[in-house]
Amino acid sequence: MxxxxxxxxxxxxxxxxxxxxxxxxxxxxxxxxxxxxxxxxxxxxxxxxxxxxxxSKKALDPMRWMRFFVYLIYPLFWEMLKSNVDVAIRVITMDIHPGIVKIDSKQNNDIGVTLLANSITLTPGTLTVDVDEKNNLYVHWIDVKKKQPKTEDVCGKMADWVRRITQ
Amino acid sequence: MIEVIYALAGIGILFNFLGGIGLVRFPDVYTRLHAETKCTTFGSIFIVLAILLYELVNWSTNSWVMSFHSIIALIALIITNPAGAHAIARAAHRSGVHPKEAVVDSYEKVKR
Structure with missing residues (x-):
């Protein structure tokens, strides 16, 4: 009911x-x-x-929604702004080093992985290709700096923010 | 005020335009997805902001319709665009399209 x-x-x-x-x-x-x-x-x-x-009852917790809306503005929109300018410059200069890297998403539930993967895809320069059973993400990165990157190298502080929202 | 609206719409059109150029210039499907799906999302955010500001300045009864509909269009775009980009990239890799000029491809070894 x-x-x-x-x-x-x-x-x-x-x-x-x-x-x-x-x-x-x-x-x-x-x-x-x-x-x-x-x-x-x-x-x-x-x-x-x-x-x-x-x-789940977590969906009714107002603090999580507050954090979610703050998350949309500070880390997500700011990262989008920075990296959109970055990709726009790369479109003109064609200075690209693409590759697919594997990162640990640090999440333990499906909603967290979905939110993080969509956030990674929304910030240009990184594109989530697949996710495996251990919640590792395969990310296509337009400018590979390290071949075995940590989570922070690819998505900054977003992984910790998403973990605080969904766990 | 009208200058701010023009500036927002101009930024949006600029990013959409660069996305279109990237679609032509980049070498393979993955890098093209970068330019095409995400620069256009970002440009559309600014175009919707320009619409909202315009409706706020020239307020009438019908402004509700335009504002609500453009916000809903933006939310739908933000949810569906990364999902679509992910689906295209995964389908391309599964059907054997390897990234060109790739420095590293960790996904190639994965059994699937």
Whole structure:
């Protein structure tokens, strides 16, 4: 029941965001609200056991969300800024030393590995190619400085940040 | 204020343009993915910022629609772009495309 309510509410809010500005009740017309309610109840009923079974209590901890939003701005966006300029210069000068290196991700759960791998891919200059059973990441690096790098050489402080968010 | 909007849109277009140039100039599929998928994500962030600022300055009732939709487009882009780049790179390596000019290839020895 809890999973059903949470899923339906999330779907309804998303529907309202998508249809904002359609009418006179607040920002929405009465037809959009009714259609959104019906659809989100149907979706919540169908998908409750998939969403509810996997939801852990960590997802409701507000401190983790705070850290996540801080993480989006300071390490992630800053790294993206630095390395985007770096790759833009490499596009012009063609000074590249590419290679695929193996790093330890330092994570122990799936969400952490997913978040770290996506962060590594979003910062240009590094691209996650694969992950193995021991959570080692294979990273294509456009400017290989060491052949056996540590985690910090590839992704800076991001691994520690992600570990603090998800563990 | 309009200068800031132009500057943000200009930065976004510049990075998207450099991504397009990198797509032509880089030697193989992996380095092309670097230029193409990520410079465009970064450029799109700045273009969306420019849209948000424009809507904030010229505020009307319909500004909600434009702002929300561009934020949702940006979130979708940020989630799907690394996933797509990863999928293309892994598929390319599994079908035997080796990185050109590679200094090191640790992934080659992995049994799969």
């Amino acid at each position: 809890k999973a059903f309510v949470i899923t339906s509410a999330a779907c309804f809010i998303f529907y309202l965001v998508l249809t904002a500005g359609s009418g006179a009740i607040g920002l929405w017309s009465i037809y959009e609200i009714i259609a959104g309610l019906l659809l989100s109840i149907i979706v919540g009923f169908v998908s409750q056991k998939y969403v509810g079974g996997r939801m």
